Amino acid sequence: MARWTCAAAAAVTVVLCSQAFADEGMWTFHGFPLDKANGALKTTLDQAWLDRVRTATVRLSNCTGTFVSGDGLILTNHHCIEGCLAELSSKDKSYVEDGFLAKTREEEKKCQTQVVDVLSQMEDITGKIGAATAGKDEKAANETRKATLTQLEQECEASSKLKCQSVTLYEGGQYWLYKYKRYTDVRIAFAPESGIAAYGGDPDNFQYPRWCLDMGILRAYEDGKPAKPANFLKMNFAGPQAGDPVFVSGHPGSTDRLLTLAQLKEKRNVDLPQWLLRYSEIRGRLIQFSEENPTNERIAADLLNGIENSIKVRRKQLDALHEDALLERKAADEAALRQGLTSGDPWKDVEAALAVERGISVRYTWIEAGAGFQGRLVNYARTLVRGAAEREKPNTERFREYTDGALPRIQQQLNANVPVYPELEELRLAQGLERMREWLGPDHPVVRKILSKEGPQELAKRLVTTTKLSDPAERKKLWEGGSAAIGTSTDPMIALARDIEPAARELRKTYEDGVEAPVRIAQEKIAKIRFAKLGTSVYPDATFTLRLNWGTVGAWVENGTPVEPFTRLSRAFERATGADPFRIPDSWEKVKTKLDMNTPFNLATNSDIVGGNSGSPLISAKGEVVGLLFDGNIHSISGSYWFDTEKNRAVAVHPAIIKEAMTKVYGADALMKELTAKR
């Protein structure tokens, strides 16, 4: 591949060099190389274009979306709102399977745990953080850094109506304060059946060619009325042509392109294999659970879909990290950056910290990180127990996930009246406990403490059947009661959470002081070295904050055969077997003769995207929505570590199939009218 050849030829300039080939880069809006993009694509984007796109793009709690109407309609993926559909469902009715259409605005249903954030302002606070931590040792610097971030967020929220969140870019090379307008009243307007939204299911996931109507429409509300966003992008239902320039604005979740070789090896040798082991077993249990009866299948579907997606991602990430050529390139990059080091070696410091991490990682994973404590109920309990203790501390001394700025979102989730299925809770809790006993050993103090009188299955059953935490009112009471309520609670799930808390906190402390603190200092040093040699011609790793990249419509060549950039509706019908996940929903079969079988269905682009970008708009140079990004091809998964210009492709829903479906299959006339209204 071109990129590696280039790397081998000129190791020092490899990163710069590679970008000459690639439509690569998850650029921030404050660091977007406008001239370079316009030059590469022969476009004339300007700052106004950037501002409009930025304020029309929204961040959901798990995905990206776009304002596509003046009355707050948001276009995103079905798989981004599957959680909401599942929360609105019950044992007997699945909106995931059946889809949902609000014929009027009054029928729109609230997504209780969803939020919509619009990035309004961005402030560079690198200098403030540097000043606060200057001269401090690793541990003190780590604590001060976090306290300062909390304090800056707090001051920002006090002085504005915005949601203020700090962002760490370049692994600590820059700190920013991002300020969002947040909508907490988010309702669902439309979702097709999962049978067509995820046609092909897990077998087709990360594949292309593809036929998925992976779309959903939300509406943001403010003060009980449809929101009036500052900006929205118009749908262009004709869609793009092959070769057209397209831009993706969105929130890529996480990449590891700037990690050190040692960190990548740790992922390859420890993190990924262990995660895959754990979740493959859970997958097996959930599949078998689903086979027991249709109700089980319904209540486990959302969880299982998410796990299967994550398994595929991590499986291919592991494959990527087993490519010797990739690691050799990383080694060459590092060698080039290390040239001329005068004192200290931050790469060695990272290695030393990883050795500390290895000593605690099994215990940390199972206890503090909660691999042993799976399910909604036990996590409610852990949040309540920890939250009560944390809230007694001054804001800047708390764990970062319990600062004042974070509390409203925690309360939103605790108070949401979402279904809790005891069978599923029991399964997940028992599974986690059982496997924790295997990994920590039956003689580990935490294991002995909770499993010396009951087996995992018995304990899970007792806890799930006797806790009252499935009731939002009970959770609210405990949250509001604080430490006093938690300390005297006789709820058995709260008791479990109390039992494990001391060991969990001790591990967290060891991790923060022994691993996080030195790694962060080392990473800041590495970032400085990189800036000194390469400037900001390198984009930062993804952090689930707003990014923009450019690319073109087009597929790739697989084993010598060119892949077509567009798929068509006809083939979806031809490929159907009648059995899930290759079954076309009845709603489509019924109107089959009326459909234009030549309608473009999905399309491929060379956009540089990753999980979190789901629901992102494909935007034309004119600023119109010409596609709805929902996946990448199988080669895109290595994008966690590098961008493969030749084969890494993004996959989007074509606007034409959205129109065809909403018009001819679902009769979503009011929504279509809104989507096609003149500005």
Next chain:
Amino acid sequence: MARWTCAAAAAVTVVLCSQAFADEGMWTFHGFPLDKANGALKTTLDQAWLDRVRTATVRLSNCTGTFVSGDGLILTNHHCIEGCLAELSSKDKSYVEDGFLAKTREEEKKCQTQVVDVLSQMEDITGKIGAATAGKDEKAANETRKATLTQLEQECEASSKLKCQSVTLYEGGQYWLYKYKRYTDVRIAFAPESGIAAYGGDPDNFQYPRWCLDMGILRAYEDGKPAKPANFLKMNFAGPQAGDPVFVSGHPGSTDRLLTLAQLKEKRNVDLPQWLLRYSEIRGRLIQFSEENPTNERIAADLLNGIENSIKVRRKQLDALHEDALLERKAADEAALRQGLTSGDPWKDVEAALAVERGISVRYTWIEAGAGFQGRLVNYARTLVRGAAEREKPNTERFREYTDGALPRIQQQLNANVPVYPELEELRLAQGLERMREWLGPDHPVVRKILSKEGPQELAKRLVTTTKLSDPAERKKLWEGGSAAIGTSTDPMIALARDIEPAARELRKTYEDGVEAPVRIAQEKIAKIRFAKLGTSVYPDATFTLRLNWGTVGAWVENGTPVEPFTRLSRAFERATGADPFRIPDSWEKVKTKLDMNTPFNLATNSDIVGGNSGSPLISAKGEVVGLLFDGNIHSISGSYWFDTEKNRAVAVHPAIIKEAMTKVYGADALMKELTAKR
């Protein structure tokens, strides 16, 4: 660790050097270094001792055992006869859970799929193979080699009453013909409950200290009467002292200590992670299936136990291959062996063949190797379909697993009247098909052929409920009917096997010609280089053939704390939680007050063992059985790749607990009388 230090200091002599430290080595009986062993242990073993031990040790189909009486009693592990116990069980009665005791010889029950082999003669055929393949290209040499091995086995069986099997040692450095006396009438005399045999279950597996009565007693029969073996070893119920020399005679299944670095990396990067992914999911399904009701738990137990054991093994093997120091040592070994190469580089040839393998490995695994076709029924079908075609060919042209010498064992398994549980068959078949569709993709021809009209679950259900292959008479009829019967069979499982056979055979052919052939030639060359530099001071990798090693009783130091070499009965009771797998069976609780709580239970030695050694005797210098090997500690799993002298320990049942249990708990008086009879 001592061994690595040594390797770093003197790379060329590393292998010799390392053996100076270690009681390491899985020596053949024809290559056992008697003088070295006697020198190290101050013993006076001689050829007669070796012959007696060899002919008293037996190979089961899956394990090792020892003749311990003149009337054919065989001591082995509970987990080695768990399959037999499961085959004798039904939905309503589990001999695995409940144990079994034949109070008289008439009550002994036949294990239908078990065999007992005693190694009677060994013939070096390296020269014959070399002569047959000389001057041939890779592909022709590979075919000729296999044909010659078949022919030599055939001639041997024709001229003797022995079972003749060729053995490839040193990855092709030596070829031997091993000649066994085979007993096919094997009956079960005693097994304790799994609750005490596998006390601690999977959490305690590969752990030490330990408390397992992992024993079982079989009896070989000949002509309907108890066999009179040429030799047997006497039990010494007092057991050994710490520091005593002990010998392990047995059949270690497989090690990879002589593989090339490239082969080890392939295991690390591809084989092990993919296997673990597959089986962790199956584990999850089986656990969930078992949770559904007690019958399911019973019928899945044997399978699940085996899978959990294999998962732990492979998980720790993967960890071992992620130790950079191990791979560096391998690289140094290879560099030393490669020094002075004049023409060609067999290590590069191995790498080239592995690249070919990588191109087909996913398809090979799922189709030919059967990852996609799990369960007894589908495997009966595949055996019947392939067996019919193979038997039409001359003996030397068949796949090696269908030669005349192999057929009796195939027929024994096909004709065995063992329970087939449809629920379990459906689960396994559906799981395999579903995952095959994910890995091969829905558009792979084999997937389209079998899954275009039904989903995996539907297809599995239809096949399992309509096939007649669960009836041994039906299988016998199809086997005896040969190709004609197979070709006209309307059994749907046979039809499936026929459907996949062409693709499976094509993959097999590609593998044999493109991978197996060049790798074998390369390995023969490497073996010659190794012999030239190191002689036969190196033992061959394990091949599930008879080996002997020496060691001493003793444990190790874990994190600075010495581990005691013996455990005691009292602690088993103290550790019980009342819930499986930490529940002491009622039979023990009932007689608790009569038991000597100070009885030694398990013990540790530094013997070099691996799976397949299960059931091996620990033998004193006097030639008495002083322990029953059943496991290794967690560090023993890296023994697949190297022997860690400091921490790798074997774990055995102490004879004193065997006596205590058989006498006071089970009242197995007749058996005890036989075990304690004078010669």
